[in-house]
Amino acid sequence: MLTRLAHLTVRRRRAAVVLALVFFAVAGALGGGVPDRLTSGGFEDPAAESSRVEDALTENFGGGSPNIVLLVTAPDGASVDDPAVAEAGRAVVAELAAETVEGEPVVQVADYWSLPPGNPLRSDDGDRALVLARLPGSEDAIADAIAGITSRYTRDDGPVEVAVGGQAEVFRAVGETIEGDLVRAELIAVPITVVLLVVVFGSVVAAALPLLIGALSVVGTFLVLYGVTAFTDVSIYALNLTTALGLGLAIDYSLFVISRFREELQGGHEPHVAAVRTVRTAGRTVAFSALTVAAALSALLVFDIVFLRSFAWAGLAVAGLAGVFAVVVLPALLAVLGHRIDSLTVFRRSTTTPAEGFWYRMARRVMRRPVPITAAVLVLLLAVGSPVLGLRLGLPDDRVLPASNESRTVQDVIRSEFSSAEAGAVSVVATDLPAAAADRAAAVDTYAVTLATLDGVARVDAETGIYCGTAGGVGELDCQPGQRLVDGSTDASLGERLARDGATNVSVVPSVEPLSLEGEALVDAIRSTEAPFELLVGGQSAQLVDSKASLSGDLPLALAIIAVITFVLLFLMFGSVLLPLKALALNVLSLSATFGVMVWVFQDGNLSGFLGFTATGSIVTTMPVLMFCIAFGLSMDYEVFLLSRIAEEHRAGADDATAVAVGLQRTGRIVTAAAVLISVVFLAFATSGVSFIKLFGIGLTLAVLLDAFVIRGTLVPAFMRLAGGANWWAPGPLRRFHDRFGLSEHAELDGAPPPAGGEPLLRPVPGDIVAPGGPDAVAHDGRAKVTM
Numbered sequence: 136m137l138t139r140l141a142h143l144t145v146r147r148r149r150a151a152v153v154l155a156l157v158f159f160a161v162a163g164a165l166g167g168g169v170p171d172r173l174t175s176g177g178f179e180d181p182a183a184e185s186s187r188v189e190d191a192l193t194e195n196f197g198g199g200s201p202n203i204v205l206l207v208t209a210p211d212g213a214s215v216d217d218p219a220v221a222e223a224g225r226a227v228v229a230e231l232a233a234e235t236v237e238g239e240p241v242v243q244v245a246d247y248w249s250l251p252p253g254n255p256l257r258s259d260d261g262d263r264a265l266v267l268a269r270l271p272g273s274e275d276a277i278a279d280a281i282a283g284i285t286s287r288y289t290r291d292d293g294p295v296e297v298a299v300g301g302q303a304e305v306f307r308a309v310g311e312t313i314e315g316d317l318v319r320a321e322l323i324a325v326p327i328t329v330v331l332l333v334v335v336f337g338s339v340v341a342a343a344l345p346l347l348i349g350a351l352s353v354v355g356t357f358l359v360l361y362g363v364t365a366f367t368d369v370s371i372y373a374l375n376l377t378t379a380l381g382l383g384l385a386i387d388y389s390l391f392v393i394s395r396f397r398e399e400l401q402g403g404h405e406p407h408v409a410a411v412r413t414v415r416t417a418g419r420t421v422a423f424s425a426l427t428v429a430a431a432l433s434a435l436l437v438f439d440i441v442f443l444r445s446f447a448w449a450g451l452a453v454a455g456l457a458g459v460f461a462v463v464v465l466p467a468l469l470a471v472l473g474h475r476i477d478s479l480t481v482f483r484r485s486t487t488t489p490a491e492g493f494w495y496r497m498a499r500r501v502m503r504r505p506v507p508i509t510a511a512v513l514v515l516l517l518a519v520g521s522p523v524l525g526l527r528l529g530l531p532d533d534r535v536l537p538a539s540n541e542s543r544t545v546q547d548v549i550r551s552e553f554s555s556a557e558a559g560a561v562s563v564v565a566t567d568l569p570a571a572a573a574d575r576a577a578a579v580d581t582y583a584v585t586l587a588t589l590d591g592v593a594r595v596d597a598e599t600g601i602y603c604g605t606a607g608g609v610g611e612l613d614c615q616p617g618q619r620l621v622d623g624s625t626d627a628s629l630g631e632r633l634a635r636d637g638a639t640n641v642s643v644v645p646s647v648e649p650l651s652l653e654g655e656a657l658v659d660a661i662r663s664t665e666a667p668f669e670l671l672v673g674g675q676s677a678q679l680v681d682s683k684a685s686l687s688g689d690l691p692l693a694l695a696i697i698a699v700i701t702f703v704l705l706f707l708m709f710g711s712v713l714l715p716l717k718a719l720a721l722n723v724l725s726l727s728a729t730f731g732v733m734v735w736v737f738q739d740g741n742l743s744g745f746l747g748f749t750a751t752g753s754i755v756t757t758m759p760v761l762m763f764c765i766a767f768g769l770s771m772d773y774e775v776f777l778l779s780r781i782a783e784e785h786r787a788g789a790d791d792a793t794a795v796a797v798g799l800q801r802t803g804r805i806v807t808a809a810a811v812l813i814s815v816v817f818l819a820f821a822t823s824g825v826s827f828i829k830l831f832g833i834g835l836t837l838a839v840l841l842d843a844f845v846i847r848g849t850l851v852p853a854f855m856r857l858a859g860g861a862n863w864w865a866p867g868p869l870r871r872f873h874d875r876f877g878l879s880e881h882a883e884l885d886g887a888p889p890p891a892g893g894e895p896l897l898r899p900v901p902g903d904i905v906a907p908g909g910p911d912a913v914a915h916d917g918r919a920k921v922t923m
Contacts, residue, residue, distance in 0.1 A: 137422070137462070141414035144467050145407050151467035155460070159351055166357030172364040173371040175310060176274030177441025178530075178757070183681035188673025191564045195638040198242040198269035200674055201558045202277065204301035205231065205266035205288060206545050207247075215257060215264040221248050223294040228266050231288070236280040239271040243632065245557075251621060253611040255594070255644075258552040265549070267557055270303055281307045289541070300545030301558055302675075305533045308542040310371075312824050317375055320819035320832075327815050328386070335808045339479035340472065341393055348465055349385030352457040353377055359452035370445035379820070380765070381453045383813035384428065387772055388421045388461035390809050396469050397476065406473030410466045418462040420779040423708050424772045425458025430700035431768030434693040435761070439685055443757055446764075454768070494803030494848070498796040501849055502856035509853040512845065516724055520731035527738060528686075529753030530679045532650050537824040538749065550648075554593070554610065559649030561661060561674040563641040568668055576623075578667040579639055584617040585664060586643055591657040592616075593646035598634035599623040606646040649675040651752070682756045690760065697764070701771060708775070709782055710873040712865045717854055718778075722770045725846050726763055729838040733759075737830045746833075748826035755827040762831065766838035769813070773843055777802050777851065791862065795855050799847070810843030 144151055179186050192199040207227060209220045228246045235241070247256035247264035256265040270277045270284075281303045290297040332342035356377045363369055395417035399409035432450030435443045469476060501508050533546035549558075563586070569575045576599055583597040592604035601621040603614035614620060623629045633640045643661060647653035654676035662672050698719055705715035733754065736742050740750030781798030789797060817839065820832025855862050865873060 137419050138411075138415055140463070141411040141418065141466065144414065144463050145410045145470045148410075148467040148470040151464060152471060155351060155464045155467075159354055162354045162358035166354055166359075166361050169357045169361040169364070170371060170374065172361060172369075173373070173445075174275055174368045174441065175278045175306075175371050177368055177370045177445065178682075179678055180439040180681060180685035182439060183678075183685055184671050185673040185677035185681045188562055188564050188671045188677070191566065191638070191671060192562060192640065192673070193271075195564070195566070195635045196243070196633075196640055198271050200302075200560060200562055201243060201245075201267040201269050202301050202303040203231075203268050203270055203281070203284070203299065204304075204545065204549065204558055205268075206298045206300060206548060207264045207266060208296040208298070209262045210294070210296075214261045215247060216261065219294055224248055224264060224266075227288070227295070227297060231266060231268055234270075234284060236270050236272045237276050241268050242271055243267070243269040245632070249628070251626075253609070255554050255610040256557065257610065259554065260552065263548070263552060265553065265557065267301075277303050278307060278310070298541065298545045300533070300542055300549065305536070305542045305546065308533075308536055308540055309531070309825055312536060312540070313372075313375075313828055316823035316825065316828065317378075317820075320822055321378070323822065324382075324816045324819035328382070328812055331808075331812055331815065332386070333481055335390070335812075336393070337480055338477045339481060341397075341476050344393060344465060344468060344476075345386045345389035346382075347468075348389050348457065348460045349382040351460045351464065352385050352453055353381035355456040355460075356381060356449060356452040359456075360448060363448050367444070368441045369448060370442045372442065373445040373449040376446050376765070377449045377453050379816050380450060381457060383769075383816050384425070384454060384457040384772070385461070386812045387769075387809040388424070388457055389465060390805050390812075391421060391776060392417045392461055392465050393469070393476070394805050396466075400474065400476075407470050410470040413469070414462060414466050416783070418466065420775055421461050422458055423704060423779075424775040425454050425461075427701060427704055427771040427775060428454040428768035430704065431697050431764050431771065433700070434696040435764055437692045437696065438689045438760070440682070440757065443760060446761055450765070450768070492800050492803070495796045495800035497803075497848055498799040498852040499792075501852045502792050502795065505853040505856045508849055509857070512849050512853075513724070516728040516845075520724075520727035520729075522734040522739070523727055523731040525738075526730065526734050526759070527652070527753040528683050528756040528759070529751060530650050530675070530682060531755050531827060532751070534749045534751050535755075535826045537747070540824075554606075554608075554646075556593075556645050556647075556649050559645055559654070559675045560596075561643040561645065561658060561672060561676055563643060563661065563670050563672050564638065565641075565666070565668045565670040566638045568637060568639060575639075579641070580619075582666050582668075583641055584619075586641065586661060587617045589643075589657065589660045589664070591645055591647045591653055591660075592643055594644040596629065596633060596642040596644070597623065598630050598639055600626075600629065604644070604646060643674075645676065650679055655680050679756075686756055686760060693760070693764075697767060705775075705778075706865070706869070706873065707877050709778060709863070710865055710870065710877050711863050712869065713858055713861055714778060714863075717851075717858075718771065718774045721846050721850055721854075722767055722774070722842070724850075725770060725842050726766055726838060729766065729834055729841060730759060730762075732837060733762075733830060733834045736833075737826065746821075746829065747824070748829055754830065758827055758830055758834075762834050762838070766835055766842075769835075769839055770842045770846075773806050773810070773847060774851075776806055777847055781855070785863070791859055792856060795852050799852060803847075806843050806847060810839050814839050 189199040205227060207224050209215050209217065213220055215221065215224060225248050228244060232241060232244045246266040247254060250256060270280060285299045285304055288297050288299050329342065332345060333339060336342045360369055360373060392413055396409055396413040399412050400406065404412060429451050432447050432454065435447035438444060533543045536543040569578055579597050580599040583595045583599060583602050586592060587595040587602040587604050590605055593606045594604050594609050595602040600619040600623045603609055603616060603618040603620055605616045608614055609620060612620060645654060645657055647657065658672060658676045658680045701719060702715040705718060706712065737750065738752060738754050743750050777798060780801045781794050784794035784797045814836045817832050817835040821829050823829050
């Protein structure tokens with residue numbers, strides 16, 4: 136199939152280029168509007184218990200947990216209880232209560248001045264007070280509204296100073312920071328990438344081609360995502376992967392194709408023939424590489440979290456399009472350019488790979504001592520990867536932001552100056568309550584008292600009253616666990632806030648950090664506590680528990696999909712059982728080492744001062760899964776490049792050791808250049824002020840470089856030397872299956888017959904320069920000889 140495609144592409148090269156330009160224009164016009172169709176949410180499993188709690192709260196109580204906090208600060212030397220300050224504070228509360236989001240009023244407004252004296256919404260020093268509220272509507276509606284609210288309520292020139300915090304504001308600040316950081320990352324990465332491409336190729340024209348393929352891939356993926364949004368939600372953050380991976384894969388594939396094309400030209404082939412031969416060799420490898428990358432990212436589709444599934448859609452599209460454009464459009468451009476591929480030469484570089492260069496000598500040295508080198512590298516990688524055994528997952532909070540960010544500052548003040556985590560309350564919703572009012576009150580009261588005696592509880596708010604937790608006090612009041620401080624029968628506000636016909640909301644305010652191991656333990660304790668009615672448990676801590684459970688439940692299937700598809704593709708390509716198993720094992724080893732470093736740095740906080748982030752003792756739940764799939768796909772990308780060239784040498788008659796050395800030498804410079812270039816793209820993400828984006832950039836950079844240099848340079852040649860002839864072994868039935876159905880990467884390049892009817896394989900088009908003898912001229916070895 137690739138042979139026919141190669142001849143068609145080169146014969147209709149100008150048409151292929153024109154169609155690519157038309158596609159770019161159409162995709163840009165339609166796909167350019169895709170950001171408006173993407174969601175800024177999608178971080179929770181919609182089927183999880185905590186998600187169902189939010190739905191129940193919205194349905195029965197008009198909203199879920201508080202998602203906006205106003206921090207009101209009195210003037211120097213004043214208290215929030217001073218009459219002037221209290222009046223100004225109440226005015227702010229009234230103003231917030233009058234706000235609407237898409238026509239829906241703000242709900243669940245609670246403030247220090249409207250609650251009984253001594254309540255925990257007053258700071259320990261008495262100079263600050265909190266106002267809590269719930270912005271209604273979808274995640275996207277809240278995201279649109281919070282920016283204006285923050286702008287209007289951030290004040291420092293009145294009788295009180297007001298700052299805005301809470302989950303909605305933190306989420307907005309994270310998104311805004313990432314958006315600015317990514318623009319800066321692109322401004323850093325693109326110029327450096329251009330310079331490095333010129334260094335690699337020596338020619339401005341050759342260096343421009345990978346960027347052109349990257350632009351086609353990125354814009355084409357925007358169009359695909361635009362279509363995907365017609366039937367499912369897609370996260371706005373998928374655009375980040377589209378840009379980074381689109382550029383990275385386009386560079387990888389273009390490097391391989393252009394290098395092979397120049398190699399064919401150097402071998403004496405005319406440009407059109409060289410383009411065909413390039414597609415039949417390098418193009419075949421690129422096609423399989425794109426399939427392996429897409430296979431790794433397709434595993435994200437099994438997760439129930441929209442954020443992860445969105446990266447699957449983006450990854451599938453960008454890998455597929457980058458592969459197609461590198462196999463179809465790039466060869467057409469090469470056929471049109473011919474020897475002009477080296478136009479605008481900045482400095483001359485040899486297009487011929489030395490027969491026995493650095494990578495050849497490296498492979499030979501490794502294969503002379505495979506056992507000690509393998510043992511040493513394995514020990515090193517296992518030691519580096521050992522911290523991964525202590526991996527702890529968590530959800531992002533304000534501490535992912537820089538310490539100077541205003542939203543982060545508000546949350547830091549609340550953490551240090553207030554005794555309880557009001558916005559992190561655990562919501563317990565029950566809807567099958569007893570019909571009789573007395574029975575209902577008794578059941579709720581008994582259950583609230585039970586919850587108040589659990590470890591990690593500061594206070595329990597129920598329709599029947601406010602109960603003291605195990606923290607030993609509420610605000611300025613000393614009390615015993617389970618003691619009722621406020622009777623619901625005398626405080627109508629509790630019923631208005633927490634009771635509805637057939638439903639009740641019991642709010643458990645924690646005395647521990649909600650997004651922590653202690654917060655998870657509190658959720659587990661609540662869920663395991665016997666209750667007189669059926670209930671659902673939600674809130675930030677419950678979201679953390681449910682997110683981890685959702686990921687761990689889907690992860691085995693995702694890993695199985697990656698392993699099976701990768702094994703099948705590599706077997707179909709090489710006809711070996713051992714090579715796919717070896718590739719899987721080495722990739723897992725390499726990624727384990729990468730994650731070990733990430734745990735040591737970002738979870739444990741080593742180098743946090745140098746890198747500029749705050750360690751929270753955990754890593755964001757979705758990051759390891761996302762990084763694993765991306766890094767695994769890129770690792771297989773390099774694996775296919777290397778093994779295809781080794782197999783080509785092996786089938787040409789070279790012994791195993793020579794095939795490995797020559798294959799590593801032939802691909803070493805390409806893989807090294809590709810790894811360095813894509814590392815520049817990823818490393819630019821490390822300049823972000825958001826810690827999990829910094830983790831993403833540094834982690835993928837380390838994974839790519841570790842794989843390209845350590846794994847390909849030492850373990851691959853060592854393992855292949857130790858395996859010897861077994862590298863190409865497969866059981867009889869599988870061998871026969873491969874002989875019949877295998878998709879070999881090898882193609883017989885010489886002696887291809889001309890098309891039926893005597894039509895030349897490659898017909899010149901206007902503007903081509905044809906070699907003497909015309910388009911049907913034949914070289915002495917029987918190959919078609921057509922030039923520009």
